[in-house]
Amino acid sequence: MKILIADDDPQILRALRITLGARGYEIVTADDGAAALNAAIAHHPDLVMLDLGMPNIDGIGVITALRGWSQVPILVVSGRSGAADKVDALDAGADDYVTKPFSIDELLARIRALTRRVVAPDDEPVVSFGDITVNLAAKQVTRVVANGATGEGATVNGASGQQTEAVRLTPTEWLILEELLRNPGRLVTREALLTRVWGPNHTGDSGYLRLYLAQLRKKLETDPSRPRYLLTEAGMGYRFTPDA
Known part of the structure; x- marks a missing residue:
């Protein structure tokens, strides 16, 4: 243990x-x-x-x-x-x-x-959007890559035949992404995210969030300048919008 x-x-x-x-x-x-x-x-x-x-x-x-x-x-x-x-x-x-x-x-x-109270997290969700899959229990992110791609660490999913590669996130990026994914479609305020990640004494440090959201979009969005999934709600916070 x-x-x-x-x-x-x-x-x-x-x-x-x-x-x-x-x-x-x-x-x-x-x-x-x-x-x-x-x-x-x-x-x-x-x-x-x-x-x-x-x-x-x-x-x-x-x-x-x-x-x-x-x-x-x-x-x-x-x-x-x-x-x-x-x-x-x-x-x-x-x-x-x-x-x-x-x-x-x-x-x-x-x-x-x-x-004695610990229960195995076998009900942790796996969230997929676009070509990204996030396993919240295993703390893993993978991306589907084009056939024939030879990126380092690329693997083939035996069930689907798709080739995937790992997406590396920093610990802070993980905390932010998990909070958004656990609230699909709902607004997560800047104050809530700052408190979750940095604690209650940092609720005014919104510049941190802009920086880390920009990094997450570069890693997870097809077009980071026009995000589809990790959206900004001006003056309020952020929202994860899953696929229909």
């Missing part, structure tokens, strides 16, 4: 890596909120443990962003013991809360309780 541990205290990270690793868990670590989100996308952990007071994106922002595209169990391990902090974390989408300092036996019990 793979656990992502996010904390800006290197001693905590080292201690938990050694302690949990000795009990058979595979450990991935991150020392700030942005790194935690990137690690979650890259490694697909079975459980996320995180502190609230992290730099770049705080713990609440990480929880909010994760809940935009994942139901992975989230265990907050924080020195903040106030009721308001616990309520904020649980309301944001955390599953459990442990206060530092903690006993390792209690922590292991919480981990076992949370991971």
Whole structure:
């Protein structure tokens, strides 16, 4: 079982890596909120443990962003013991809360309780539009290519006989694309996207979205200057419009 541990205290990270690793868990670590989100996308952990007071994106922002595209169990391990902090974390989408300092036996019990609830994501959708197919469970994007194409990594689908190639997305592009694909035909506001990806303290950074949407269109649209699927709603946000 793979656990992502996010904390800006290197001693905590080292201690938990050694302690949990000795009990058979595979450990991935991150020392700030942005790194935690990137690690979650890259490694697909079975459980996320995180502190609230992290730099770049705080713990609440990480929880909010994760809940935009994942139901992975989230265990907050924080020195903040106030009721308001616990309520904020649980309301944001955390599953459990442990206060530092903690006993390792209690922590292991919480981990076992949370991971018993894990269900395999066999109902994750596969979304197709134009010549693009997005597998949300496998975090993969492929494009149908013309017969005879010899692009690097091109493969042939045995069922359809079509030749496809992988489309590489950055972690941030993944977060934005997934949020749009999970809301087909619906407006997703700029504020909602910014909160999901960068946290609640970045709702005014709309320039980021314009940059990343432009990159997504270059990778996924036939004519990026005249997008068919990833549309801008002026002054409001963005919309994914699937094929009829």
